[in-house]
Structures are given as C-alpha cells and as structure tokens.
Amino acid sequence: xxxxxxxxxxxxxxxxxxxxxxxxxxxxxxxxxxxxxxxxxxxxxxxxxxxxxxxxxxxxxxxxxxxxxxxxxxxxxxxxxxxxxxxxxxxxxxxxxxxxxxxxxxxxxxxxxxxxxxxxxxxxxxxxxxxxxxxxxxxxxxxxxxxxxxxxxxxxxxxxxxxxxxxxxxxxxxxxxxxxxxxxxxxxxxxxxxxxxxxxxxxxxxxxxxxxxxxxxxxxxxxx
Numbered sequence: 704x705x706x707x708x709x710x711x712x713x714x715x716x717x718x719x720x721x722x723x724x725x726x727x728x729x730x731x732x733x734x735x736x737x738x739x740x741x742x743x744x745x746x747x748x749x750x751x752x753x754x755x756x757x758x759x760x761x762x763x764x765x766x767x768x769x770x771x772x773x774x775x776x777x778x779x780x781x782x783x784x785x786x787x788x789x790x791x792x793x794x795x796x797x798x799x800x801x802x803x804x805x806x807x808x809x810x811x812x813x814x815x816x817x818x819x820x821x822x823x824x825x826x827x828x829x830x831x832x833x834x835x836x837x838x839x840x841x842x843x844x845x846x847x848x849x850x851x852x853x854x855x856x857x858x859x860x861x862x863x864x865x866x867x868x869x870x871x872x873x874x875x876x877x878x879x880x881x882x883x884x885x886x887x888x889x890x891x892x893x894x895x896x897x898x899x900x901x902x903x904x905x906x907x908x909x910x911x912x913x914x915x916x917x918x919x920x921x922x923x924x925x926x927x
Contacts, residue, residue, distance in 0.1 A: 704729070704921045705806060706785040709881060710813030712869045713823045715895050715902055719813070720785045722903045727921070730779050734789040737770050738762070748773060764798045775805050783808075792876045796883060809915045810884040811906060813895035817870065824866045828855035841898040891915065 706723065708716040717733070724731045741749030748770045752762045771789060774780075786807070790796040798804075819840070826839035832853030837845050847854060860866075884890050893909040895902045910918055 704783045704917065705808045706783070707807045707810045707884070708785060708787045708813070709810050709884075709890075710895060711815060711820055711873045712866070713820045713827075714813040714815045715899065716787050716813060718899050719811070719895070719903055719906055720787050722899065723906075724785055727783075727924075729783050729785050731785045731787060732771075732774055732780070732789075733787045734767065734771070734791075737774050738767075741770055746773075764792075764795050767795065768798045768802055768804055771799075772802070772804050790880060793879060796880050800883075807884065807889060809910070809913070809918065810881070810890045811910070812881060812890050812892045813902075813906075814892050815894075815896045819896040820870065821863050821866060824861050825863065827861050828857060830854070831856045843898075889915065 704727075706720075706729070708720045710716050717731075720731045723729065738749075738752060742753050743749070748766060752766055752770070755762045755766070767789070775784070786805075790799045822840045823838055828837045828839065829835070830837075830848035830851065830853040833848060833851045835848050835850045835853075837843070837848070837855070843849075881890060891909050891913045893902075893906045895905065897905065907922070911922055
C-alpha cells in the first residue's frame with residue numbers, strides 16, 4: 704500500500720507516519736530526509752541540489768522529483784511506503800504526474816483546526832538530551848523528558864507569527880493539491896487534533912471504513 708500523508712504544518716504527519724510505519728513495516732519517505740541524505744552522500748542529484756541551496760535558490764522541481772524517483776527505486780519500498788511532504792506545490796504535482804513518479808493508493812488528510820495547530824506550535828518542547836518531542840497541548844504534565852529526564856528546550860520559531868506565514872503558504876500552495884487526489888477517490892480524511900495515540904486510532908478507523916481498494920486486506924495483514 705502506497706500512502707501519502709497530507710496536512711498543514713504541525714498537523715502530525717510525521718508522527719502518525721512513524722506509527723503507521725512501525726505497525727506495517729513500511730518505510731517513511733520524507734523529502735527533507737532525502738535531500739539531506741543525498742547531499743551528505745555526495746550524489747549527483749544531491750550536489751546539484753546543494754548548488755542551488757548555496758545560492759539561496761529553490762531546488763528545481765525536476766531535481767526534487769528525480770531524487771524522489773531514485774529513492775522509490777530502492778528495494779525496501781517494493782511492498783509500499785509512506786510519502787511525507789511531497790508534492791508540496793501545484794508545480795511539483797505537475798512534474799510528479801508528468802514524470803509518472805509513482806502511483807499513490809491513498810492520501811491521508813489530517814484535519815486539524817487552526818487554533819489547535821497554533822496551540823501545538825507554542826506548546827512544542829524538545830528534550831535537550833535525547834531529542835524526544837512533547838507538546839503541552841497533550842496535557843500529560845511532563846515537567847521533564849519522560850524518556851531520559853532531560854530538560855525541555857523551545858525552538859525560536861515556535862510562535863504564532865512565524866507559524867501563520869507557514870500556514871498561509873500551505874493554504875495557497877499546498878492545499879489545492881488535495882483536489883487532484885479527491886477527484887481520483889483516493890483521499891481519506893481523519894480528525895488529527897488529539898494526542899498522537901488518539902489521532903492514530905482516528906486515522907486507522909477512517910482507513911478501515913474507507914472504500915480504498917485493497918485497504919481492508921492491507922489492514923488485516925498487520926506487520927507481516
């Protein structure tokens with residue numbers, strides 16, 4: 704099964720993708736990770752992307768799509784994958800379709816109100832020692848990291864003004880992409896404004912009750 708995680712910044716795409724990946728043994732493919740790894744490994748695509756980034760320019764869609772295509776050619780995605788963060792703009796979608804990068808079986812759209820997204824932004828805490836991410840909106844009362852006891856740190860960009868800019872870009876450039884997949888009947892919407900475990904349960908129930916071909920068999924297969 705080939706998933707695409709969709710939603711606004713801070714909607715929980717990466718968190719739920721990780722939980723889905725662990726349950727069903729599917730690799731999570733993040734555009735950010737691909738870009739960083741390609742640059743670190745010095746691949747031709749990575750070096751080309753870096754040449755644009757070093758000049759403060761956007762990496763062309765053709766280069767981004769080529770990197771995605773290279774990643775999807777690896778054997779670990781033979782039984783499916785979870786794509787996170789791509790395509791992000793109509794122009795990326797155009798290249799994605801034109802180059803026939805891959806088929807997508809289902810798009811999981813995380814529906815989270817703006818107020819909840821802002822609450823997550825200002826409530827995000829990261830452990831200084833182990834990197835564990837916690838959010839005060841979960842109301843679990845952690846004063847220190849529950850994993851290692853480390854102190855929390857707050858990112859400088861975790862404020863509403865900065866987030867509003869990112870959100871407006873999402874509304875104008877990314878959200879229209881959903882219509883393309885909706886016309887194909889591939890979108891499953893789920894409520895994602897709860898703590899991770901509850902949001903994951905909501906997502907799995909939505910997938911279970913969907914009409915996506917092969918979804919029932921996939922879910923029943925577990926992590927075989």
